[in-house]
Amino acid sequence: MLSERILQIQPSATLEITARAQAMRAAGLDVCSFAAGEPDFDTPAFIREAVKTALDQGKTRYGPAAGEPVLRKAIAQKLHQDNGLTYEPEQVFVTNGCKQALYNLVQVMIQPGDEVLIPAPYWVSYPEMVRLAGGVPVLVTTSRETDYKITPTQLAQAVTPRTRLLMLNSPNNPTGVVYCREELLALAQEILRHDLWVIADEIYEKLVYDGMEHISIAALGREIYDRTLVCNGFAKAYAMTGWRVGYGAGPQAIITAAANLQGHSTSNVCTFAQHGALAALQGPQEELHRMRQVFSERRRVMVDWLQTMPGLGLVPPAGAFYIWVDMRATGLTSTQFCQQVLEQYQVALVPGRAFGDDQHVRLSYATDLATIEKGMARLAAYVGNLAPLSVGEGKR
Numbered sequence: 001m002l003s004e005r006i007l008q009i010q011p012s013a014t015l016e017i018t019a020r021a022q023a024m025r026a027a028g029l030d031v032c033s034f035a036a037g038e039p040d041f042d043t044p045a046f047i048r049e050a051v052k053t054a055l056d057q058g059k060t061r062y063g064p065a066a067g068e069p070v071l072r073k074a075i076a077q078k079l080h081q082d083n084g085l086t087y088e089p090e091q092v093f094v095t096n097g098c099k100q101a102l103y104n105l106v107q108v109m110i111q112p113g114d115e116v117l118i119p120a121p122y123w124v125s126y127p128e129m130v131r132l133a134g135g136v137p138v139l140v141t142t143s144r145e146t147d148y149k150i151t152p153t154q155l156a157q158a159v160t161p162r163t164r165l166l167m168l169n170s171p172n173n174p175t176g177v178v179y180c181r182e183e184l185l186a187l188a189q190e191i192l193r194h195d196l197w198v199i200a201d202e203i204y205e206k207l208v209y210d211g212m213e214h215i216s217i218a219a220l221g222r223e224i225y226d227r228t229l230v231c232n233g234f235a236k237a238y239a240m241t242g243w244r245v246g247y248g249a250g251p252q253a254i255i256t257a258a259a260n261l262q263g264h265s266t267s268n269v270c271t272f273a274q275h276g277a278l279a280a281l282q283g284p285q286e287e288l289h290r291m292r293q294v295f296s297e298r299r300r301v302m303v304d305w306l307q308t309m310p311g312l313g314l315v316p317p318a319g320a321f322y323i324w325v326d327m328r329a330t331g332l333t334s335t336q337f338c339q340q341v342l343e344q345y346q347v348a349l350v351p352g353r354a355f356g357d358d359q360h361v362r363l364s365y366a367t368d369l370a371t372i373e374k375g376m377a378r379l380a381a382y383v384g385n386l387a388p389l390s391v392g393e394g395k396r
């Protein structure tokens, strides 16, 4: 009854822990959760107001599958201003979150059997998107020793005659790392040398800290621009996760194909939500800066705590709102670690297994400082009790 295609994909490895944390909460336990994958802020008021106005103005009907023309134009302007990328509005398509842009692009770019390079750890959906398109995910494993970044040599070594595409995510979920210009240039050279394409997932672009700058790989030269599909969205920067508005931009033939696919599957993104997204781009950006500052402070507090814990290691993250913690010195799997800390200390973390690495756990600081202080004290107590097992160092 079920198709082979769908049988190949895995259910989310994070569901079990999240469900257990919710059950514990429902039972009245005080759970500190560092599992969130979304900002804990409300969507800024001026964006919500813009949607109310759009509703009153009757922006409630079907629209073009590729998006409201006014929004495609505004996104093209944004990509020019913020990222130094020049696209015609027709080279932009509006999607149900960044996720649908990624999904559609993989669908239209991959032939059965094509290999897609995915740096690991990876965002959970990449390998499944590739499998659903009939492609073969090829993991390129990063480690703490290389700051969780792939190197050009690794990239070159992973290439075969079937390799077509690289999925590149910077700032990164789950590691929080941000590739700098030189690193991207070196990767771009390899991509061009091997005649590959890149899907650049830039959904966390606005969440970078310590003066770090987000660079789009597509901005590094005409040749790499021609080989890159940029994906982004409103979810993380503007606290709009539930709105489901994202976009993709790139070479016209590919964008047209991806928009066609959308025309036969989901059609246009909710029309009035698109008007909210338009307001987000055109309105004041102060809220965005304020949210970033709050995230930055929480990140500092969490990193400080983690660096005192024996047996845990980390690369201080420069972007997104996650910390990727190396717990291999504990001798536990990521699932065991997460289960124990949840059952014994009521702290919810996400096991690295979900991201293709069973020796790390992901902590999100998209939660308030009081929860961070309380949860970190509990985690320190848990790790302190494990300490005799630990063989690794805590600091880096």
Ligand SMILES: Cc1ncc(COP(=O)(O)O)c(C=O)c1O
Binding pocket: 037, 096, 097, 098, 099, 100, 123, 169, 172, 173, 201, 203, 232, 233, 234, 235, 241, 245, 246
């Ligand atoms: C790396 C990455 N890409 C894409 C997405 C999906 O974003 P959206 O909610 O806009 O579909 C997420 C969401 O968690 C993400 O972490």
